[in-house]
Amino acid sequence: MGEVASRVHVSMLIDRSGSMAGIRKDTSGGINEFLRKQKLKPEGLTVGIYEFDTEFTEVCPPIPVAEIKTYELHPRGNTALYDSAWEAIEKTGAFLSSIPEQERPDKVVFVIVTDGEENSSQRVGLEALRRKIEEQTNVYKWEFVFMGANIDAFHGARSLGIPKGVQFTASARSVGAVYNALNCAISNSRDTGATVASNMMGSYEDEPPSVSSSRSGGRGIRLFKPEEFGEEK
Numbered sequence: 001m002g003e004v005a006s007r008v009h010v011s012m013l014i015d016r017s018g019s020m021a022g023i024r025k026d027t028s029g030g031i032n033e034f035l036r037k038q039k040l041k042p043e044g045l046t047v048g049i050y051e052f053d054t055e056f057t058e059v060c061p062p063i064p065v066a067e068i069k070t071y072e073l074h075p076r077g078n079t080a081l082y083d084s085a086w087e088a089i090e091k092t093g094a095f096l097s098s099i100p101e102q103e104r105p106d107k108v109v110f111v112i113v114t115d116g117e118e119n120s121s122q123r124v125g126l127e128a129l130r131r132k133i134e135e136q137t138n139v140y141k142w143e144f145v146f147m148g149a150n151i152d153a154f155h156g157a158r159s160l161g162i163p164k165g166v167q168f169t170a171s172a173r174s175v176g177a178v179y180n181a182l183n184c185a186i187s188n189s190r191d192t193g194a195t196v197a198s199n200m201m202g203s204y205e206d207e208p209p210s211v212s213s214s215r216s217g218g219r220g221i222r223l224f225k226p227e228e229f230g231e232e233k
Contacts, residue, residue, distance in 0.1 A: 007044040008190050009062060009105040011092045013085060015114035016051040020075040023115070023149065026172045028073045030179030035068055037183045042066040045190070046105070048092060052084030053077030054120050062095040081114060082121035082129045085160075089132060108142040109186060109196050115149035115170055117156070130161040137161070143196050147178060154202070164197035169206040177204040 012031070020027065031049075038045060048062035054077035060068055089110070096104055118126070136142040146157035149170040157165030168178040185199035 007103075007105040008107045008109065008186070009046045009048070009092070009096070010186060011048045011050065011062070011088060011108070011110045013050045013052065013088045013110070013112045014059075014073065015053075015079065015081070015116065016057075016073055016075050017053045017077055017079045017114075017116060018075050019079075019116050020073065023170045023172075023175050024073050024075055026175040027113075028071055030175050031071045031073075033176075034179045034183045035065060035071065038065050038186065039068075041187070041190070044105075046095075048088075048095065050084065050088040050091070052080055054080050056080065056084040056087045058091060062092070078120040079114065079116045079118055080120045080122070081112075081118040082124040082126060084121075085112060086124045086129055086132060089136060093136075107189065107193075108140070109189070110136070110142055110144045111147065111182065112144070112160075112162075113147045113149075114156075115151060117151065126159065130159070134161040145182075145196055145200065147182070149175070164200065165202070166200055167203040167205060169204070171206050174204050174206050 014027070014031070035047070038047070042065050045065045046062050047060070047065045047068055048058075049060040049068070049071060051057045051059050051073075053075070059071070092108070092110065096108070133144055137144060144160075144162040145164050145166060146153055146160065146162045147166045147168065148156050149168055151167075153165035153167035155165070157163070166178060168174045181200050181204060182196075185196045188194055188199045189196050
C-alpha cells in the first residue's frame, strides 16, 4: 500500500472501432456511471477521455471530473491502437507538464479499453509503444491498465509492457461489472494509495449460470484472479 493520493489524473483511451457497435450503449453507460460515482468525491481528480478507430480523437481534454459532460460512443472504422495510445500518452504528458511541479497529480492512471487487435496504425509500431509505456511506468510512475473485450487481454497487456490485463465479455452484464470494478479500484487507490491493478480481478467474463453460480453467487460472471493466469497482483 502506498501513500494516499490527494491528486489523481485518469486518462481513458476508448476503442470506438466498428466492432464496438454491439456494446456501444453498455460502454457509454459504464463510462458515465464510472464518472458519476467519481463525481461524488471530485476533489483532486482530473480526467481526460480519448477515442480511437482509424483516427485518434481527444473527446475531453484533461479537466476536473466534476466538469465532464455525458459521454457517448459512436463506433466506426478500424483499430489504430498504437498510434492512438502514443498520442494519448503525449497529450497526457503535455497536460502534466503545464502544471507547476508542486501541483501535479500524485498518481497518474492510464486506462486502455479495446475489443480488437491493432490493424491500422501508420506511425507507431509495437516496440516503440512498448518502450514508451515502460518509460512512463518506470521513470514517471504512471499506472497502466489494459481492458480487453472478447480478446486475450493478458497477452495484449504483456505485449505492450503493461503488467495488468483485464479481460471481459462483450455483454451488458460483463461491461457493467468491469466499469464498476474500475470505479472501485480507482476510488480505493485515491483513498489508500494502493495500485489500481491490485484492486481489479483478472477477468470479468460471462458464464452460463450453471457453471458460474457456485463461483460468483449466481451472478453469471466468473471473476478470475490474476494468479490463475500466472500474473502478479
